[in-house]
Each structure stands twice: as structure tokens, then as C-alpha cells.
Amino acid sequence: MTPSVPTIVIGIIIILGMPILLHIILSSSRTYTIPPTVLLVGPSNSGKTSLQTLFERGSSDTETHTSQVSQSVELNASTDSATKKSFRNHDATDGTYTKFLFVDTPGHGKLRNSAMAKLNSTEKLQAVVFMVDAAALGEPEILAPTAAYLYDVLLFVQKRATTSAKTKAAIPIMIAANKMDLFTALPSTLVKSNLEAELTRIRASKSKGLLDSGVGTDEIGSEEQDSWLGEYGSAKFTFSQLREFDVEVEVVPGNVTGDGPGAEKWWWWIAQRI
Amino acid sequence: MLDSFEILTTSGVVVWSRTYSAINPSIINNFIADTFIEEKGGFAAVADSKSAANNLPYKSDQHTLKWTLVKELGVIFVAVYRSLLHLSWVDKLVDNIKTIFVKLYGEQLLKPHTTLVECGAFDEYFDQQVQELDQTTAKGASSASAAPLEHNTVPTIIGDDPLDQPGLTYRGRALNGSNEPASPELAPATTPNGSRPATPSNNHLLVAKAGPVAKMSRRARKSKSVASAPVSSGDEAPSLKKGKKTAKKGRKWDADGYADEDDDVQLDYSANPNSDSEVEVRSAALEEVDSDTWGTRSKGKFVLNDLKDEVHEILASEAEKKTTTKSQPKSGLFGTGVNAISGLFHNIVGGKTLTKEDLDSAMKGMEEHLLKKNVAREAAVRLCEGIEKELLGVKTGNFESINARIQAAMEASLTKMLTPTSSLDLLREIDAITAPSVTSLRKARPYVMSIVGVNGVGKSTNLSKICFFLLQNKYKVLIAAGDTFRSGAVEQLAVHVRNLKELTAREGGHVELYQKGYGKDAATVAKDAVTHAAQEGFDVVLIDTAGRRHNDQRLMSSLEKFAKFAQPDKILMVGEALVGTDSVAQARNFNAAFGAVRTLDGFIISKCDTVGDMVGTLVSLVHATNVPVLFVGVGQHYSDLRNFSVKWAVEKLLSSN
């Protein structure tokens, strides 16, 4: 029996089409299952892991130590429930909730590139929380590396906003000034101005600094303008300069443990952006 | 006694802890940073789930930390105690706790998207272990005190105590701390100090109220328990059991989980003077009933199976598992054939669980590759071993081959190794010293930088390159001729200074040479140069030093004095990209030459332009010393100095040609 031509053609189409079909099904189902993500970055000992456990458990008595790996937790936020401004919403029954992933990253200098890689590769990244220890930010030994890390994060987000297609919207950044319960903590206005001043200095010294190994001499000119944080040529850096790139930066004070403004404001900031 | 015992995840969350006396959290933070992140104790030490006895104990000022980890689960077990105490049983404790905890709660640690581990019931297991192991070394420390049991017997409600359950409800679903099958019923319990509430969610530990047995004579009791011994001895771990203990079946009950040695009332009815640190409440009459059941109602009293038995069962079965997996025979010819085919298939499609055989050949290839890139054998072996241990038992991702997986792991490993703990912004650092902020209360002074290395690696050249960079940024630089040894060295430096002056005069650079000729003590010259610079208002002092063989004892030992006299802010060592196997020893000796309190701050790798992709030397140097590479020299001109980029180096190292 000789098979008819249509049978062969249909057979071939099925055989060739199957992988493509499968791929389409798989890839489309994946985008549906990935929840929006909020990334938590910042230097070591600023209280990132503490905040994550606070949001997950509703209580802040969990001890934490230096993190070595990222950790994500699933949380639910609402913008229309009665308890929308509180992360202690586990028992809430009203309102609509959005599920999202809250991802903690290690802050240690040697592990920083894992956080930066997360920044680069996370799908549906909706917001970045950069946590700083407001009680330690008065010391130059803490301020300098904190600002250096923030510089990298801001520059990355700025570059992404300028180069990427429209689908990847600019990512809003909240600078969470933590440990406001301590009397040594700087007020958020000072946190902001100290960071801006230090970022100005870093920006200046980067522009005068040595080239990185691997950067060819022919690339120098084009690099310069792209890797300038904020308004090109401005003498002073301010966070508001990033608005030009649609990147919103806000400093919000709070604390995980002790008495103070608490973490509610941070939660509300996040809830509005997912 | 222990100060603290913590069980924490690699993500930094403490899932269970017991504190006897509060310790500074930074002790454990430093332990984590030094051992796991910066790998100061050596790399291979960390990569395996070894016994605590084989892991190097971590010592802080006053404390010793014994630890072990389970890599697959990302969980670390740490015991902290004062170094003055030599607690030899802690190793055993850490190991046993690991085994028990993993057995009971291991699965929970694998759950994604959560940091919660419900292990409230673990308190009892921990107490049991501490009492059992601590006792073996502290025999007869406290004398047997046979307090009347009735006085300490308090009926306690167990099972609904809210203490350890901080609002663990999740949208209607209550996350109860209890994970155990036993029912949280009301039951009479004996607590040694009844004033405190019993630990929540521990339900199978309840012991019968002491019956008439407690009032029996010592001898009568002894004979009774001896008689009943054979019934219970079968389910105790042989490895943990002392011969004499077989005679009695100790039931320990430490209800509140906070018992300290001193407020622990010792109840001993076994008449065995060696077991007196155990709290024993034993109703001999019930022996036969409870030895093989969880909870039984017997003669109107609620009885639960012994915790100790359960613990010993866990430990014994895990130990057994270990030996059986080790001696597992290889599957037959047919089995290996099928395995090979499915292995091939999985290698293409991914989803393969990596075995030692899979990795061995692939790792050999990776090692060869690294050696070809000029990485010293020692460093290559260490890197490969670390990766092999990391990947053993790991499942490859979809459509991921073994080699791709290894490549990815090596990239991560190299990146972590080469990334410095704190990145260097040299200009910022100089500014902080020469123009300190008002709040820091420090006096302005010149920034001092010195350069060391073996002969002929390009110390003076690289010093001049750094000088050129600083002059371009309008700093006032003083170059100190610290090589008072090799003839011609001072003149060579003078030529560099003259060139630099010419090159940067237009841009407003200012550079001078400080020299005192030959034969003088180099350390004194350096010190004088710094003083001179401070008086004359220089911003930076760059000190050249004599090149020396790293195995030249006399010259190497003078480096310590040099560091003490000149007090450099940065000591950089110049290493050649070309050096062969010697580089590791060189770096080690130089790093150790500055005395106990000072090490190198960074490397400058010279002549990188001459080696192409073979930049392996820098891996060898970092491997040997944990000191970061800061700059690389890429040519003959004063401007041919670059910041070291980790990404650039890793790409070169992994590129295949």
C-alpha cells in the first residue's frame, strides 16, 4: 500500500510543527506563572534578611546572620483591602491580592555580582529596594562602600532605562533607611543628602579613574556619556536627576525591630508598584 | 557548657537556636564571612558535608565555634563555647544534631519561596542530646540527689502553648509548630522545675506520674529495671550506648527547654551514680508497655514512647544508611548499559543527576584547560575539587550538558575568588586621607603607598604608571627611592621622575624624588620621606623598594621593619603575568613578610599584554594569598595601567583557544 501524498504532507507538518507548538505552549505558560518580583539589595548588615522574615512572618523576632545566597519568599499585597497598608495581612479576607516574590540577596562584597546578576536577569522585575543602615551611615567607612554599591545599582537601572525596549519599563527604586529605632540613626533627609554627596564624589572619581582592563581605547569616547550617572556634566548629583530617565528614587525611613516608624511605609511603597 | 547553638540557612535565617549565654551576633557573622565567603580557612574544607571534627574550628577572641553543614539543604550547624573550656563532646553533639535535624525537618528546608521551618519540637531532641553527651565527660560532677519526686511533679498542659509560635497563620491556615504525629492532648507531665511552662508542641514525651515505684527502695528499683532491660535494649543505638547503660532505661525529661545546670533539679532513681546528670523519671512498672508504642493508656496513666529511643533510632539508621551506600555493589552489566544510554540521553536533554564518574572525566578536562591558561596546578586542583563537590548529586537543567554546567560553576567560582571584598576606588581613598571630613576627627596627612616584588618584575615602571595617573588628577606626589641596594636603581627612578615631570607639567602635575643614595637603611629612608612629604604638603608618597628573591631570608625579613617604619596605607606587590609555577610561593612569602599584623593589600599584574589569554597567574596569586588583584599593566607606556576587571579575567580564563 502506497501512502497518499496528503498523508505524507500532513505527517511531515505534524512532525516538524510539534516542537514549535510545544515551545510556544511552554514559553507562554511560563510567562503566566512567573509572579512579579521585588528585589532587595544593599550592603551587608543593613537588615535585608530581617525585613524579609518580618514580611513573611509578621513578627520581627527571627534572628539573622550574614547571607550567602539569595532567598525568595512569596507574599501577597493589596491596594484595595482594609489592611492594605499593613504587611500583617495574612488573615485579611477582603480586597484583591497580588502575589509577588520578594527576593533577598547577600550584601557581602564578594557576593555582590550575584545580586547584580539577579538585577539583570530577573523577569518581571517591578521594583528594587536598596536597604541602608541609617545608624551607621554617619561613618565614612560605611558611607563610602554603601554609596559605591548604590552607584552600581543606579547606573545599571539608568542604563537599562535608556537602552532597553519600551516593554522593559524603568524600575523604581526605594532607598529604605533602616534602623530608625536607634538614636544614632540619621534622619532620612540626611541619609539622602549624605548619599547624594558621596555619589557625586564617586561619579567624579570614576570619570577620572583608570579604565577597566578589557576596555579598548577605541571605545573610550562613546562610553563616557553612557556611564555618567544622572544629568551629564552636572556638578552635583541628586536623585531627582534620574527622573529624566523615568527612574523614580525615593528615600523612605523605617525600622524592622524596635520602636519607630516601622516597616509599613515600605510595604505600602511596594504594594503600589506590583 | 555551651554558650549557644544555632541552626541557620545559607540565606542567613536562623531556623532554630538555643542560647545559654548571649553572644555578640557578629561572632557568627564573621565566622560565615571568613569561612564560607572569603574562604580563609581553605576552599576544599567547605565543600563537603563533613563531620564537625574534620572541619577546622573557628576561633574568635574568646569563643570557639564548631560547625558542620549540609550543602544540599543549605543549612549550617554551629556550636559556640568559650575557648577556655575544652568541650570535647561538642563535635559529637554537632554531628548528632545535624543528623536528627535533617531527618526530621530536612524536607522543609527544600521548600521554595519560604524561610519558615516549623521545628518548635526540636528543643526536646536537643536537650536530650546535650544531656546525654555532656554527661559522658562530666561524670560525677554533681552528686546524686534523690529529691522526692512528688514535689516536682506538676501537671502541665502541653500542646497549646503560644510561646514559640509567633503568629504563624497564613490566610486562615494556622501554621502550627507541631509536626509530630502525636496528639496534643492534655496530659500530666513531670517537670523538674514546674514553675515554667513546658515547651510547646511536644507531645510524645509525656511520662506517667510517678507511681508507687518512686517510693520503692533503691535496691528494689534497681533489680526491677535490670530485670526489664532486655525488653528495651534492642532499639538503642549501639554506637551511643555504654555498656552499663543497658541495665537501665533512662528516661529524660527536661520540659521547659531552658534548663541550666544550676536550676536543674537532679532526679535519679536508677541508683546508677554515673547517670546523675540525667533527669530520670522512670516508672518501672510501665516498662514493658511503653517500649514499643507511641502512646498507650495503661493502668489509667498516659504513657508516651521514649524520646531517647527515637533519637537513637534516627542516629543508628542514618549511620547504617551511610555504610550501606558506601558498600553498595555496582549494578550488573545490563544495568550499566542502560545507565550509560540514559546518561547519554540526559546529557543532551538535561535533567541528569551528576555522579562522580560523570564529573571525573569532565573535571579532568577543566583542570587541563586551566593549566593551559597558566594557572598553577595547586590552584587548578583546588578549584576543580571545589566544583566537583559542589556539583556532585546536582541535577542538570533542561537542555544543559554536563560541560555547560561545569563551565557555569567554574565561572561562578572564579568570579567569587577574584572579586575583592571591598572594591578599591583609589582616588576616593586618597581624598579621605589627605582631606578628611570634619566629623572623622582625623588629621590630614599624605597617603603612603609602597610597592614590593621580586627582581625585574617592573616595580619602578608600575610605580611610575601609578604616579602618572595621580599626576593627571593633579595630586602632588613624592617618590621615595627605597631601593638603596641595587646600583643604578636611584638613577633609573630619577629618569622616570624627569619624564613624568615633562609629561605632566602642562596639566599642573607636581612630582619630586626623595633619595638618600645607596647603603642607607631602606626603612629609615622611607620613614624620612613620609615625614618630609607631610612637611612639604605632598598628597601622596610612593615608595619604591629593592627587588628581592622571596626565599632570601635576610632581605625578606627587613620588610617587616619597613612596614612598621613607613606605615604604608597600601602595600602592593607586582607580579608578572609570565611567571610559572614559582608565583604561588612568591606571593605567599611576600604576604607573610610584613609581620603578624600586616599583609599585602593587592597585586599589580604586569606584562598582561604579552600573555594573551593565559592570565592564569593572577588566579594562582589570589588563590595563594586571598589578596585581590587591583591593577594590571598592559603595555610600555605610562598610560598603560588598568583597573582589574573580574569579568575580563574570567572571560579570558574560560575562553577556549
Ligand SMILES: Nc1nc2c(ncn2[C@@H]2O[C@H](COP(=O)(O)OP(=O)(O)OP(=O)(O)O)[C@@H](O)[C@H]2O)c(=O)[nH]1
Ligand atoms: N536596631 C535595629 N536593628 C536591626 C534592624 N533591622 C535589622 N537589624 C539588625 O541588623 C542585623 C543585620 O540584619 P540582617 O537582616 O541579617 O542584614 P542583611 O542586610 O541581611 O545582611 P547580609 O545578609 O550580610 O547582606 C541583625 O542583627 C538585625 O537584628 C532595625 O530596624 N533596628
Ligand SMILES: [Mg+2]
Ligand atoms: Mg541577609
